[in-house]
Amino acid sequence: MTVPGLPMAVPARDLPARVRIHEVGARDGLQNEKATVPTEIKAEFVRRLAEAGLTTIEATSFVHPRWVPQLADAEQLFPMVSDLPVALPVLVPNERGLDRALALGARRVAVFASATESFAKANLNRTVDEALAMFEPVVSRAKAESVHVRGYLSMCFGDPWEGAVPVPQVVRVCRALLDMGCDELSLGDTIGVATPGHVAALLAALDEAGVPPTALGVHFHDTYGQALANTLAALQQGVTTVDASAGGLGGCPYAKSATGNLATEDLVWMLRGLGIDTGIDLGRLVATSAWMATHLGRPSPSRTVRALSHEDTEEQ
Numbered sequence: 001m002t003v004p005g006l007p008m009a010v011p012a013r014d015l016p017a018r019v020r021i022h023e024v025g026a027r028d029g030l031q032n033e034k035a036t037v038p039t040e041i042k043a044e045f046v047r048r049l050a051e052a053g054l055t056t057i058e059a060t061s062f063v064h065p066r067w068v069p070q071l072a073d074a075e076q077l078f079p080m081v082s083d084l085p086v087a088l089p090v091l092v093p094n095e096r097g098l099d100r101a102l103a104l105g106a107r108r109v110a111v112f113a114s115a116t117e118s119f120a121k122a123n124l125n126r127t128v129d130e131a132l133a134m135f136e137p138v139v140s141r142a143k144a145e146s147v148h149v150r151g152y153l154s155m156c157f158g159d160p161w162e163g164a165v166p167v168p169q170v171v172r173v174c175r176a177l178l179d180m181g182c183d184e185l186s187l188g189d190t191i192g193v194a195t196p197g198h199v200a201a202l203l204a205a206l207d208e209a210g211v212p213p214t215a216l217g218v219h220f221h222d223t224y225g226q227a228l229a230n231t232l233a234a235l236q237q238g239v240t241t242v243d244a245s246a247g248g249l250g251g252c253p254y255a256k257s258a259t260g261n262l263a264t265e266d267l268v269w270m271l272r273g274l275g276i277d278t279g280i281d282l283g284r285l286v287a288t289s290a291w292m293a294t295h296l297g298r299p300s301p302s303r304t305v306r307a308l309s310h311e312d313t314e315e316q
Helices: 025-032 039-051 074-081 095-103 117-124 128-144 167-179 196-208 227-236 264-273 282-296 303-308
Strands: 020-023 108-114 148-154 184-189 216-220 241-244
Touching: 020 264, 025 039, 039 074, 039 282, 074 095, 095 128, 108 117, 108 128, 108 167, 117 128, 128 148, 128 167, 148 167, 167 184, 167 196, 184 241, 196 216, 196 227, 216 227, 227 241, 227 264, 241 264, 264 282, 264 303, 282 303
Parallel strands: 020 241, 108 148, 148 184, 184 216, 216 241
Antiparallel strands: none
16 A cells, blocks of 8 residues: 655665666566567556656667567667657677677667676687677677677575685676777676675775776665665675566576566655665556556555555556
């Protein structure tokens, strides 16, 4: 149920005044659905997210349909949403993916690297360094076209095959992505094993290596219920970009122990309680996730969506 005036805003010291939420539900969320969501529903999802106040919405992925069949309609979807006055990043795995994205007018792209050899092999069938070599011409060409490039880095805090991931190992790959021209990096806790102290230690090491928090976003999974705690730790270190997924959709198709992403609604509730501005209309966002849940045929895993949803807020 909704209660006026809640959560009460009680600002904490040394936190940013505003946080930009990088919404990944339409890409990272829907790519993990067993059933393919109709293109028209995906487009409406993106539109509703924009109407709720999200300013960065990852729209789709130009990966070969064999690997991500749920997003095989990228060429059809992107023109349906490209008129929106928001940033619409798209994932591109290689130069062919970049060609497809540029042909449709995409102005923001993302590449997807790994901090560990095991995941690089599982996800890209390459070593870490081979994957970086593959991305270099992609990033170079994108920057030549004045396209913004985000570098995703998976397995920053733990790997299901290798276990703990040394901090210097993560720093090395982050530094390589920035050096090749990435504008920002997203640190991924792909299997959700990070804890706040680990987050603070990695961010401190990155800062010492010349990778400031202003160049970083964080992408936490809630496998062990740590996503919000880890986000708060990152904010305390100066990070102001947080990845989240409307309704808590998504995981990782190549890491079977990965559960859902941090739910955007849960994040907005916490940030609102801290007096941090996001520009998001929480009521509209909850209604959007409740609407999408009806199309997916199951309730949203977001605690905030469940707490705030009721019949008169759902749009059929």
